[in-house]
Amino acid sequence: MDLKEKLPDSYSHIDETLDSAKLILSEAVSNTQTLFHTPVVSTMNENKIVSRVMVLREFNFDKKILRFHTDNRAAKIDNLTKNPSSTVIGYDADLKIQIKMQGQAKVHIDDEVAKIAWNESTPRSKKCYSVKGGSSKKIENPGDYDITNFEVEDGYQNFAVIIFNFLSLEFLYLKSSGHRRALHDWYDDYSSTWLVP
Numbered sequence: 001m002d003l004k005e006k007l008p009d010s011y012s013h014i015d016e017t018l019d020s021a022k023l024i025l026s027e028a029v030s031n032t033q034t035l036f037h038t039p040v041v042s043t044m045n046e047n048k049i050v051s052r053v054m055v056l057r058e059f060n061f062d063k064k065i066l067r068f069h070t071d072n073r074a075a076k077i078d079n080l081t082k083n084p085s086s087t088v089i090g091y092d093a094d095l096k097i098q099i100k101m102q103g104q105a106k107v108h109i110d111d112e113v114a115k116i117a118w119n120e121s122t123p124r125s126k127k128c129y130s131v132k133g134g135s136s137k138k139i140e141n142p143g144d145y146d147i148t149n150f151e152v153e154d155g156y157q158n159f160a161v162i163i164f165n166f167l168s169l170e171f172l173y174l175k176s177s178g179h180r181r182a183l184h185d186w187y188d189d190y191s192s193t194w195l196v197p
């Protein structure tokens with residue numbers, strides 16, 4: 001059964017919006033075709049917001065986390081070390097659902113979390129971390145930075161895991177008969193409320 005068929009056509013109880021978000025995010029980890037497989041992750045660089053697309057590697061609702069992988073030379077590492085506040089957002093036009101999460105992200109480099117994630121990565125994923133010079137460096141000729149001669153395990157020294165701990169999740173469903181917007185948050189105890197869409 002495809003994802004759309006598993007989701008309700010209308011939302012009358014707020015718990016259904018959280019159940020749908022869980023289903024969408026769980027499916028997004030393994031299914032590269034779903035739009036939430038590549039959400040937008042935003043961080044702060046001093047007083048500027050910086051956004052980029054990242055591959056969702058894990059969703060664990062009980063721990064309230066999303067896991068992402070990156071190069072530890074990337075600008076976002078410096079952003080998050082200085083300010084862990086971050087947002088993850090995605091919109092699936094087919095499902096007509098937007099999910100927006102706010103929280104705090106922690107960087108893991110060469111620790112247990114990074115080691116487990118590296119060991120579970122495919123050689124194809126590991127290859128990216130063998131790029132010379134690290135991301136965002138200004139260069140003359142991009143062809144010089146194609147990854148050709150490399151030892152796949154050497155990439156580990158450039159590997160980082162970002163664990164995003166979400167404290168709120170906003171669900172927006174667009175439907176012509178009436179939009180539905182719900183906010184779930186875990187700042188203290190769990191609470192939820194409908195919002196004007």
Ligand SMILES: Cc1cc2nc3c(=O)[nH]c(=O)nc-3n(C[C@H](O)[C@H](O)[C@H](O)COP(=O)(O)O)c2cc1C
Pocket residue numbers: 038050051052053054055056068069070071074075076077135136
């Ligand atoms: C489909 C797609 C998937 C991407 N996945 C990742 C990813 O999983 N991790 C990552 O660090 N960058 C990923 N990127 C590249 C980022 O969007 C970004 O360009 C790069 O990480 C540099 O970001 P920064 O300078 O803000 O750190 C992806 C880009 C696209 C288009």
